[in-house]
Amino acid sequence: MLTTLAVENYRSLRDLVLPLSGLTVVTGPNGSGKSSLYRALRLLADASRNGAVAALAREGGLPSTLWAGPENGVRPGSSQVQGTVRRKAIGLRLGFAGDEFGYALDLGLPVPGKKTMFNLDPEFKREAVWSGPVLRPSALLADRAGPSVRTRVSSGAWGEDRFKIRLTDSMLSEFADPRACPELLVVRERIRSWRFYDHFRTDAAAPARQSRIGTRTPVLSHDGADLAAALQTIIEVGRAAELAAVIDAAFPGSTLEVATQDSLLSVRFHQHGLLRPLSAAELSDGTLRFLLWVAALLTPRPPELLVLNEPETSLHPDLLPALAALIATAAKETQLVVVSHASLLIRALSEISEVGTLELEKEGGETKLVGQGRLDRPSWHWPTR
Structure with a gap:
């Protein structure tokens, strides 16, 4: 560490x-x-x-x-910034x-x-x-x-x-x-x-919304293009129950599956109250982004260090406690650095895990x-x- x-x-x-x-x-x-x-x-x-x-x-x-x-910074309380001869x-x-x-x-x-x-x-x-x-x-x-x-x-x-x-x-x-x-x-x-994850794309043309040929994917790509394959890998390595629990905690009554047609893998999201599942192309930006974080944080191959940059972006405040639980679970297997200014997420993390706040x-x-x-x-x- x-x-x-x-x-x-x-x-x-x-x-x-x-x-x-x-x-x-x-x-x-x-x-x-x-x-x-x-x-x-x-x-x-x-x-x-x-x-x-x-x-x-x-x-x-x-x-x-x-x-x-200035080489040595600005002196506290000083109203003037003045350069000096560089010594280093x-x-x-x-x-x-x-x-x-x-x-x-x-x-x-x-x-x-x-x-x-x-x-x-x-x-x-x-x-x-x-x-x-x-x-x-x-x-x-x-x-x-x-x-x-x-x-x-x-x-x-x-x-x-x-x-x-x-x-x-x-x-x-x-x-x-x-x-x-x-x-x-x-x-x-x-x-x-x-491993570093920054802002995932969730626009209409985002790679994560497309069906793709899948291979075993223990590590989600930086752009989330292999989302369906990464989720299916999590299921097949024996973490299906954990994945289902995370989805239910974030979206009560909802389930997720990965479907295949002509060797193309795609996400199917069964939402409570709907008569048919939604494809990745139909999901809201926030829902898709949360699924991307699920695939990234439940990785079967945890890195030495995992760095997340503002994971709360585009997520509804109601999803932040579930995201905090997901981050805390990942922190049991890898060292995590989370860059965030979401006080709700930080507070939720502090309540369920030991956090060093900088x-x-x-x-x-x-x-x-x-x-x-x-x-x-x-x-x-x-x-x-």
Whole structure:
């Protein structure tokens, strides 16, 4: 389980170190930095697939995503924002730690003067994987400085070989040799198992409303196109009674089935009071979105970490207690981070499960954790350049 998440210089997250629990709810008013925190987690996951540079490019490049205020933030109570001479290297830093392993990356701009048309591509200045919850020199397992990677050998000493890597590649994706550093491979595969769900489409042309050829689907796709197959998989792995109970709790007297015709799978929703079942194309946006969350959260293959971004969107308040129960059930098998500003959902979760609530706020344009002082922050150290 991840116990600490650290972000530095990503949008409004100038310097944030957060404690994580088995079920963490991130809340706060609009514009407080919740979405930035969600995207920071996705960037960490992208690094394990060598996609962090491309992900930043989609956001306008590294310069567009860096903290735009003074290097040390705005002094509390100050009415003026004044820049000073920069003392630190410009960079975006992301990291996490748990009881077993920790990982951190430092992305910066390339050295000026290189002849390239890709001079906005960020470079990996540092990367580190260590054992335990806190980075210490003796705990380092793999250490990357610029284009050079070194790893520990079985004796615990640093190996004699220095492995070369391109500055725009992550050592997680390009250097995960089970012989040279098996721990690096373990960390990479754990990060790759992280799963993210954002706003599902429920418009008339949404993929989830279409009948499709189905295969066994233990993991719902990000767009919900394989909804019928995912629900049928849940039924066939022996969780039909659990699925039926969730549907009845949300829509009393209703049942759900998956039908097949010409090898195409489709959802059939039997609603109390109606003489025929409704297809996915006929369901309301809220009902369809709830079924998508059911398929995502009752997954037969739970990930190391499951991150949900505003799951309450388009749901009627009456459905939020049922959604809270569904989230609490999923949290028994996987670590969950839920980004939400629905007080009813948060309250319902707190009543049925142990929840770590992180409330964010903006102060001088900077995202901060409400009530967190310097001495309250989890222990965290960045690898130096």
